[in-house]
Amino acid sequence: MSAVFSNSKNTFNVNLSEIEGVGDFPCPKCSTVFSPDDLTKDVYTILSLQENDNQSASMVIQCNKCKNIININGLAV
Numbered sequence: 001m002s003a004v005f006s007n008s009k010n011t012f013n014v015n016l017s018e019i020e021g022v023g024d025f026p027c028p029k030c031s032t033v034f035s036p037d038d039l040t041k042d043v044y045t046i047l048s049l050q051e052n053d054n055q056s057a058s059m060v061i062q063c064n065k066c067k068n069i070i071n072i073n074g075l076a077v
C-alpha cells in the first residue's frame, strides 16, 4: 500500500485509480481509514473538491485525527 503514496513537502498524494477495491485507504500518518463514499465526515474534512472533467475529480482532505493534509486524485464522478 505504501507505494501508492508520494510525499511532497508536507502533503501526501494518493491516486484512487491505483487502489483496488472500493477506494478505502488509510491515513499515511495515523492509519485512520478514509472512505471516499463516507459522507458523514467524521474522520476527515473536505477542504476542496474540483472536477477535472466528466470522468475524474480531485479532492483535498484533512484528517480529523492527525490534521494531515492529503491530496486525492482519480476520484470517479
Ligand SMILES: [Zn+2]
Binding pocket: 027, 028, 029, 030, 031, 032, 063, 064, 065, 066, 067, 068
Ligand atoms: Zn491521520
